[in-house]
Amino acid sequence: MCLALPARVVAVKDGALATVDLGGVRKEVSVALVPEAVVGDYVIVHVGHAIGILDADEAQRTLALFAEIAAVADAAVADPPRMPA
Amino acid sequence: MSGKRDYQRPLDWKRGRIDLNHGAGGRASAQLVSELFAAEFDNEYLHQGNDGAALPAPPELAAGGRLVMATDAHVVSPLFFPGGDLGCLAVHGTVNDVAMLGARPLWLAASFILEEGFALADLKRIVQSMAAAARAAGVAIVTGDTKVVEQGKGDGCFVATTGVGVLPRGRDIGGARARPGDVLLLSGTVGEHGVAVLSQRASLAFETAIVSDTAALHDLVAAMLAAAAEGSVHVLRDPTRGGLATTLNEIAQQSGVGIDLDETAIPVLPQVEAACELLGLDPLYMANEGKLVAAVAPEAAAAVLAAMRRHPQGAQAARIGVVQADPHRFVQMRTRLGGRRIVDWLAGEPLPRIC
Amino acid sequence: MKYVDEFRDGELARGIAARIAAELRPDRRYSFMEFCGGHTHAISRYGVADLLPPALRMIHGPGCPVCVLPIGRIDQAIGLALDRGAIVCTYGDTLRVPASPAAGPQASRGQGESLSLMKAKARGADIRMVYSAADALAIARAHPQREVVFFAIGFETTTPPTALVIEQAAREGLANFSVLCCHVLTPSAITHILESAEVRELGTVPIDGFIGPAHVSIVIGSAPYEHFAEEYRKPVVIAGFEPLDVMQAILMLVRQVNAGRCEVENQFTRAVTRAGNLAAQAAVARVFELRERFEWRGLGEVPYSALRIRAEYARLDAERRFGLDYRLVPDHKQCECGAILRGVKRPTDCKLFATVCTPEHPMGSCMVSSEGACAAHYSYGRWRDFPVRVEASAA
Numbered sequence A: 001m002c003l004a005l006p007a008r009v010v011a012v013k014d015g016a017l018a019t020v021d022l023g024g025v026r027k028e029v030s031v032a033l034v035p036e037a038v039v040g041d042y043v044i045v046h047v048g049h050a051i052g053i054l055d056a057d058e059a060q061r062t063l064a065l066f067a068e069i070a071a072v073a074d075a076a077v078a079d080p081p082r083m084p085a
Numbered sequence B: 001m002s003g004k005r006d007y008q009r010p011l012d013w014k015r016g017r018i019d020l021n022h023g024a025g026g027r028a029s030a031q032l033v034s035e036l037f038a039a040e041f042d043n044e045y046l047h048q049g050n051d052g053a054a055l056p057a058p059p060e061l062a063a064g065g066r067l068v069m070a071t072d073a074h075v076v077s078p079l080f081f082p083g084g085d086l087g088c089l090a091v092h093g094t095v096n097d098v099a100m101l102g103a104r105p106l107w108l109a110a111s112f113i114l115e116e117g118f119a120l121a122d123l124k125r126i127v128q129s130m131a132a133a134a135r136a137a138g139v140a141i142v143t144g145d146t147k148v149v150e151q152g153k154g155d156g157c158f159v160a161t162t163g164v165g166v167l168p169r170g171r172d173i174g175g176a177r178a179r180p181g182d183v184l185l186l187s188g189t190v191g192e193h194g195v196a197v198l199s200q201r202a203s204l205a206f207e208t209a210i211v212s213d214t215a216a217l218h219d220l221v222a223a224m225l226a227a228a229a230e231g232s233v234h235v236l237r238d239p240t241r242g243g244l245a246t247t248l249n250e251i252a253q254q255s256g257v258g259i260d261l262d263e264t265a266i267p268v269l270p271q272v273e274a275a276c277e278l279l280g281l282d283p284l285y286m287a288n289e290g291k292l293v294a295a296v297a298p299e300a301a302a303a304v305l306a307a308m309r310r311h312p313q314g315a316q317a318a319r320i321g322v323v324q325a326d327p328h329r330f331v332q333m334r335t336r337l338g339g340r341r342i343v344d345w346l347a348g349e350p351l352p353r354i355c
Numbered sequence C: 001m002k003y004v005d006e007f008r009d010g011e012l013a014r015g016i017a018a019r020i021a022a023e024l025r026p027d028r029r030y031s032f033m034e035f036c037g038g039h040t041h042a043i044s045r046y047g048v049a050d051l052l053p054p055a056l057r058m059i060h061g062p063g064c065p066v067c068v069l070p071i072g073r074i075d076q077a078i079g080l081a082l083d084r085g086a087i088v089c090t091y092g093d094t095l096r097v098p099a100s101p102a103a104g105p106q107a108s109r110g111q112g113e114s115l116s117l118m119k120a121k122a123r124g125a126d127i128r129m130v131y132s133a134a135d136a137l138a139i140a141r142a143h144p145q146r147e148v149v150f151f152a153i154g155f156e157t158t159t160p161p162t163a164l165v166i167e168q169a170a171r172e173g174l175a176n177f178s179v180l181c182c183h184v185l186t187p188s189a190i191t192h193i194l195e196s197a198e199v200r201e202l203g204t205v206p207i208d209g210f211i212g213p214a215h216v217s218i219v220i221g222s223a224p225y226e227h228f229a230e231e232y233r234k235p236v237v238i239a240g241f242e243p244l245d246v247m248q249a250i251l252m253l254v255r256q257v258n259a260g261r262c263e264v265e266n267q268f269t270r271a272v273t274r275a276g277n278l279a280a281q282a283a284v285a286r287v288f289e290l291r292e293r294f295e296w297r298g299l300g301e302v303p304y305s306a307l308r309i310r311a312e313y314a315r316l317d318a319e320r321r322f323g324l325d326y327r328l329v330p331d332h333k334q335c336e337c338g339a340i341l342r343g344v345k346r347p348t349d350c351k352l353f354a355t356v357c358t359p360e361h362p363m364g365s366c367m368v369s370s371e372g373a374c375a376a377h378y379s380y381g382r383w384r385d386f387p388v389r390v391e392a393s394a395a
Helices: A056-072 B027-041 B044-048 B086-099 B118-135 B193-197 B216-226 B243-255 B270-279 B300-308 C010-023 C035-048 C071-082 C092-097 C117-122 C133-142 C159-172 C187-194 C197-202 C214-220 C221-231 C243-259 C280-287 C311-316 C337-341 C373-385
Strands: A006-012 A015-023 A023-031 A042-046 A049-053 B065-074 B104-115 B140-149 B155-169 B181-185 B233-237 B258-262 B291-297 B320-326 B329-335 B339-341 C030-034 C054-062 C087-092 C127-129 C148-154 C177-183 C209-212 C236-238 C264-266 C287-292 C295-296 C302-303 C307-309
Touching: A006 A023, A006 B270, A015 A042, A015 B270, A023 A042, A023 A049, A023 B270, A042 C214, A049 C010, A049 C159, A049 C214, A056 C010, A056 C243, B027 B044, B027 B118, B027 B140, B044 B140, B044 C307, B065 B086, B086 B104, B086 B118, B086 B155, B086 B193, B086 B216, B104 B118, B104 B216, B118 B140, B118 B155, B181 B300, B216 B300, B233 B243, B233 C209, B243 B258, B243 B291, B243 B329, B291 B300, B300 B320, B320 C117, B329 C117, B339 C035, B339 C373, C010 C243, C030 C035, C030 C243, C035 C214, C035 C243, C035 C373, C054 C243, C071 C087, C071 C117, C071 C177, C087 C092, C087 C133, C092 C117, C092 C127, C117 C127, C133 C148, C133 C177, C148 C159, C159 C264, C159 C280, C159 C311, C177 C311, C187 C214, C187 C221, C187 C302, C209 C214, C209 C221, C209 C243, C214 C221, C214 C280, C221 C236, C236 C243, C280 C287, C307 C311, C337 C373
Parallel strands: B104 B140, B258 B329, C030 C054, C030 C209, C087 C127, C087 C148, C148 C177, C209 C236, C236 C264
Antiparallel strands: A006 A015, A006 A042, A015 A023, A042 A049, B065 B155, B104 B155, B181 B291, B181 B320, B233 B291, B258 B320, B329 B339, C287 C307, C295 C302
């Protein structure tokens, strides 16, 4: 039960509800579990609830780390073979 | 002239509803046919008022061509969705089935199964949409039927359409004709119809600007076939229920071949991608109603692709993969990550993952 | 999609893969267990295994809550719908899990087609798929004269939403709503695997480290895993949900193993903290308590591994409300789901795999959920099982 996606909060409403936007698709979700979420935050949404707030700085740091790891490595892994011959 | 026709109260398009009389074959039925179907579909065959249509033989037949027939039932819910409705879907679906054989679509028949209580206003909307779609596609709806079922026994309105078209002599396009080496071309972005319909299901409650891609494709097909030597286009198919993945598996199965796809080459609108992520669905398995996939001889692929891109319905056409020899008939795909997976048959109704 | 697409970049993936290959010690093999159904799915769906060196093997652990849901619990849910006329609301994944054959004069143990919630629906049971627990509540409000039961499954990520819904129902005084609680706990399952004979004594399943679940960890934090790292001397790296996250976590595990470290590391720093989501944990603590034991499909009885609704919400507990019994129902004799869930066998080791047992006709839970090891292998990877000669293609 792990499908969860980072979506941007575009509006916070009464009753611990918020409208979030993922790639242009909007949905209403509960923010009861992340009461501190504000417009502009990215929240992780699972079964109609935001369960956590994404730390944008950490996200950038992680991406930078990927790039660093990838750059240090030499030539890319060779294309994996097709249906074995 | 013997006298005035009996007065018949006109149908109440604003508040009227279908009742069992409309399907009984009597005056009410006849009125429905003349005031709605014949009026909107408006062609000489319907105005003749017979139960069938006597149609002239198209010229291709005399030159050794063949007739094509296709049929489809349309049970979409909701009846009206962003970008279309049951009516135009019913026309496009069958026109496309005919076109996928490489045939010129000529005539349609339409059967309506209406539920008692169905609003006449909705029926009129659907019929007008069908009429417009048929006119745009250059086909006439020449005969039809109407039945009414009791309330609770039908989902408002079901429509079944049958289409007739004609093939020029020698043309033989079909799912069994793919050969190793053929190039696979897709006419545009996938998943929109499926997402547009789902977005209307109240239980899902998501908002999106995605509209159904429902469209008649016979003109695009004609442009593709004209772009290369006769016999270069081996397979044409529109990926409706089950999406692109299912269609490619069908072709692989029928032709006894394998397929190799490049995930990064398959065009998907960002919003479709996002909606599918949100729902736990895969765009490759979502229905399309205005797209086609073609298997084309490699030497003709570039010309056919260029012709697609020049056509309004093929602006985002792409080369998505190749056909290869494979006794197991797998549809393989190189993922955007560079790994490999198969794109399998759909297992039952696509149940959205929560995980 | 921001914060999604960047974590799926093919170029970066190949770069990280090369790094992993470069850092493997040539004198040993590496086996890591991923414990989150979402990770299993991501690995299969993107073909991550193709980018990993052959000396590194990923073992799919019991991280799919649908897969570990025992037949007896699904029977309870079906019974509520078919026999008690309740509207049973469930997440989509659960609908196709095969359970016991229908009760009746013709059916006896081992005979008759096994029912699933979906098949029960075809027989007239009122079973509705929901995307969130709140949907079930809405159905209860809309049908005050019918009993509505929410079949609550899932690990710690899914539990807080259920807790909120129970509190909400209690506040509203909803008289027709209850929850059949089958929420299970991640750390207990990991312990159980580590305590199993195959891992502890026999060494038949060498596990060098764990990839910790992504979203469970958002809720429970990284602290609960520190116990495993210490007690069992196994490194744990909590990984984000996207394929690049998984690959980076694998690299971190390789480095720990090479250096002889057994620590809890957090790769998913953008969403996971050591403490986790306190509001979510508090909601769960208010509504649920630990069960002494709970049967997991494939793992048998696992102590302190699942939750039950607290006594003050007894009215909302479907087990108490309907006086439900739990009956243990064994799997098909040849079904290897249990061994597969523990990582002892692979899908292809099961005689039923891809013959009798397919996604269309699943015999066991590993095939039902798209995250189950068997379904994932069947749907994405079974082409690797066939040694085939590809003829030279035309053109």
